[in-house]
Amino acid sequence: MILSENPRILVVMPAFNEARQIRRVVEAVRGQVEGDVLVVDDGSADDTAVEARRGGAIVATHPVNLGYGAALQTGYRYALRRGYDAVLQLDADGQHDPASIPPLLGALAHADVVVGSRFLDGSSYRPPLLRRLGMWLFGSVASALSGQRITDPTSGFQAISREALHFYSHERYPVDYPDADVLAMVARSGLRLTEVPVRMLPSPPGKSMHGGFLKPLYYVFRMSLALFLVPLRSEKR
Amino acid sequence: MxxxxxxxxxxxxxxxxxxxxxxxxxxxxxxxxxxxxxxxxxxxxxxxxxWYGLVEWLTRLSGAVTPTTTLFIFGLVFLLLISVHFSTVLSRLTEQVRRLTQELAILSAERDDARTRAENRTSVDPGREREAS
Incomplete structure (x- = not known):
């Protein structure tokens, strides 16, 4: 996508019970990008929406918790409807360094989906062994399916062009874990995909989307099935 | 018999x-x-x-030994079909709920956005507003 002189950027941040630091993260992001910040509050029980508004964000609230992917998609649909040129998405927990936003947006000049990779040029990000193994495995499969190297399939730090937003707004977009399979679909649909190195900030203690015992098992099943189905489906843009 | x-x-x-x-x-x-x-x-x-004759005929056809087996098999197959049918209905409902929830969130965000813009327009003096937009 060729960005126009003054592209309208929408920053999308899905948030579930992030009241503690959402305001600080929104303010940090607003310091880096000229554009609106949309926080999608995915049915939080705490004051996430109030805190996000204090930080200067527009807030879209799901009355019920739908999942990470669905929250992202709400952001994509909002962006399309309000005529934004591109979306920059990042997590609300403050792990994604706002300083990495400009290079992500810059890479949109020659790509439709720019993924911020935490593994390119020897970063400090070292997930636990089992998770690293899973990321490597699914990353390899996604790379094979898409015909290009994907080093960080689970990264939620991305820049997305308007063309790709149309692709993402379809109901094929998964509600729970949109990662390796979505990237493989993107590349196979003819949209241009690229990775840019990003920096991670130390993650806040506690919660992870992949915590617990059953969730990782379900994730492995879910992602294997989704990746298996990718070559069996023909996705139209 | x-x-x-x-x-x-x-x-x-x-x-x-x-x-x-x-x-x-x-x-x-x-x-x-x-x-x-x-x-x-x-x-x-x-x-x-x-029509008991039909049960006996189905039993011979499927190779089952007793007619009871035939009845159980058919019962199980029907239950299986019905639960698969339910899963498809459930998937459709999930998709619809997602669409509705997202739509609601988008509309409320748009309303809030419009409201804050309107408030800014009345509170901020017109010169600064023109500069900002």
Missing amino acids: MTANQHVFAMAVSVVTLGVILELIRRRKLREEYSFLWVITTLGMLVLSI
């Missing part, structure tokens, strides 16, 4: 089940579009309970 008691009991169960299903549909507790498999199942039960 079936005893008379068995025959009557099987028919009674089928008739009552069919009656319950039809009554649920009539009172709109069960929507017509989801009742298809249930009506087929209960009609099948009724036919099999009346």
